[in-house]
Amino acid sequence: MAGELLSIAARVAAQALAGEQVEAYVARARDTDVKVFDGDVESLSSAETEGVGVRVVKDNRQGFAYAGSLDDEAVADALAEARDNADFGTDDEFLGLPDPDGVTPADLDLFRADLANVAADDKVALALEVERATRAADGRIRGVETAEYGDAAIEAAVASSTGVRARVRRTVCSVYAYALAGEGAETQTGYGYSVGRHPDELDVDKAATMAAERATQMLGAKQPSSRKITVVLDPLVTAQFLGVLSSAMSGEAVLKGRSMFADRVGETVASTIFTLTDDPTNPEAFGAAPYDAEGLATRRNALIHGGILHGFLHNTYTGRRSGTATTGSAVRAGFKSTPGVGARALSLVPGEKTQEELLAGVG
Structure with missing residues (x-):
């Protein structure tokens, strides 16, 4: 128990x-x-x-x-x-x-x-x-x-x-x-x-x-010639991109000089329709949790809103070094590790079009 x-x-x-x-x-x-x-x-x-x-x-x-x-x-x-x-x-x-x-x-x-x-x-x-x-x-x-x-x-x-x-x-x-x-x-x-x-x-x-x-769905697929085009990403492919993006949203990555978003809080870093959150309090999220790995309550963190970078994820240590507070984002690999920083439930706020409408829009 x-x-x-x-x-x-x-x-x-x-x-x-x-x-x-x-x-x-x-x-x-x-x-x-x-x-x-x-x-x-x-x-x-x-x-x-x-x-x-x-x-x-x-x-x-x-x-x-x-x-x-x-x-x-x-x-x-x-x-x-x-x-x-x-x-x-x-x-x-x-x-x-x-x-x-x-x-x-x-x-x-x-x-x-x-x-x-x-x-x-x-x-x-x-x-x-x-x-x-x-x-x-x-x-x-x-x-x-x-x-x-x-x-x-x-x-x-x-x-x-x-x-x-x-x-x-x-x-x-x-x-x-x-x-x-x-x-x-x-x-x-x-x-x-x-x-x-x-x-x-x-x-x-x-x-x-x-x-x-x-x-x-890939049977019979052909590789197109190189050109600039609009693409609609499969949800699982989008999730892979978010996985890469999540590391750049860590305060630990910022402190180590490994984030492309360092020193850009308040700037436009994406399209105005792009809103990214990490919300471990969402009961539907597979990574949902009431507490982080330091025993503090998790919370919904808006990282990018309307294309504007709002901030980064922090545990207690990275928050202090960055002159801010923890965001309840401490994570551990288990009892054998000390707390790091990480997202638990990244999600994109959906737009208004269905997948079929998106596909129709790009021909």
Whole structure:
């Protein structure tokens, strides 16, 4: 339970000595992965991991250590090692743990307790079904290279000697298919997927249709001559562009001189119809979360509005170095890492035209 994890984190934070700050990030994850091929189970794996990451800040120096266990001795060793590591840290006046900032976390329904009761056979059946449905979606589908089902139940808690207390529980599930289509001697591939919080929320037919359509739509395609033209991007291609763009919206990238948008806040950097936000408080977003990796409430951040750059994403450290505040955008790869900065739920505000109208407009 996340309450148990928060108790562990709070006990670590309570051991802060005079002149130091202590933070504990405690996490537990249970996941399952099923891969099938040609109607047979290729692999089925499940795993459970848990651990604690401890940060200690004293005299403008930070130490970090982690343990892949939550027993008392392992947790105590991680705290002691983090203290030792702080002695060798680089002096940096901007280091320090966040104080509670008073932002109210969003009330998000992200956890499905019943996932723990779903039988392995039912998970295998979903992987087999997405493979079968992909094969049946179009007569030009020659095979399914990969069909998968995956899920994870993730619990995490953060507590610090500065008063931060936060806990998060979420479940994620997905089905995925990678199809091979052919016509004559030509072959093309395409993938499709469906995601949710519980297997009952997955749409196998949607994933299969997407994989088949993406594989077959390129059959017979020809490469045009080089010229300046208007294009309509596939939503998944657009998402890939946003993934590249997201790194430039990080305050960490700005500080390291790796953002094309550095020193351009308030300037026009895109079309007036372009509005980009990161909103982890949106319950429909797969990356939704009520708290960030430092235990502060997430919030909707407008990055580019009407083509004008409004700002960047920050955690506590990058915000301080940049002379501003955190945007609740701290992220971690898990208990083995310190907080970085990242987007959780980037989205473009949609325009008024349908995809069909856009395609018709470019001939």
